[in-house]
Amino acid sequence: MSTDLMVVPGEVFLAAGKPGGVQLPEVETETSTRRDRLWDVIVWDDPINLMSYVVYVLQKVFGFSEQLATRHMMEVHQEGRSVLTSCELEKAEMFVSRLHRHGLQATIEKQAG
Template sequence: MTTTLSATQPQHDTHTELALAGVCRVVVLNDPVNLMSYVVLVFKKVFGFDEQTARKHMLEVHELGRSVVWSGLREKAEAYAFTLHEWHLTAIIEPDEKN
């Protein structure tokens, strides 16, 4: 008696993979140290924001104490948060309940 193994590959469920990977937000928090012009510069360099978008996020940080600057897969969010920390900005990652 011979046994044959099926060579079929399991199908990937992208929705499930995203749920497992987690969708997160990168949030920059206000701090009393960095100048507003410096925060604008960092947003432009790290995220490629234009001047207007970078200023909008900087003003949210300054006036509201926080700004969601990016949303996506957790691994990329962690990389962005790490990069922001290297630029001496206070950034956190939180789950994005919308996705």
Template sequence: MGQLTGPSVTPVREPRTDVDVRPDLPWDVIVWDDPVNLMSYVVFVFRRVFSYPEEVARKLMLEVHRQGKALVASEPREQAELYVAQLHGYGLHATMQRSS
């Protein structure tokens, strides 16, 4: 997004340092508890979106259920965006944030 491809003859003097654009820094994908989504449905979504085995999907669902949220993935920004978009599509309350 917003990637400008200027004339290649223009020498790039120095990279901007005020904005962190390193694409490989991970973003955490968090799923938050909500009172409507069924536990079985949340397990199904985790299995489907992340291809997690049953035990992993179930453990994460229980973490959401009991602790109010769970870290479900930590990925480069683009992949994290994909995950959050998919999770929203399934109706889960998911957010992403820079990994701390």
């Protein structure tokens, strides 16, 4: 998992980890969080949505093959949830927004690790 370092303009830091080097403070900025980390797009089970509709939506939103969309649908049905993709935050929000438009319950979670 990558984290950005705070860089102070005008100051010179020696490379961390080398003799005499200074360990820079690890400051996680909002920009680095949004840009660098991977986020899981998760779809949740729902007693109303039809299985065939879920497959249709997954193919439409993600371009999945029917086989892959069916596999995710069955995982949702049996396990209660399925991770559909892991991607940058902006993309994850776009996918979740499109799933919500179609009536699927979907959330975004920061990938573990």
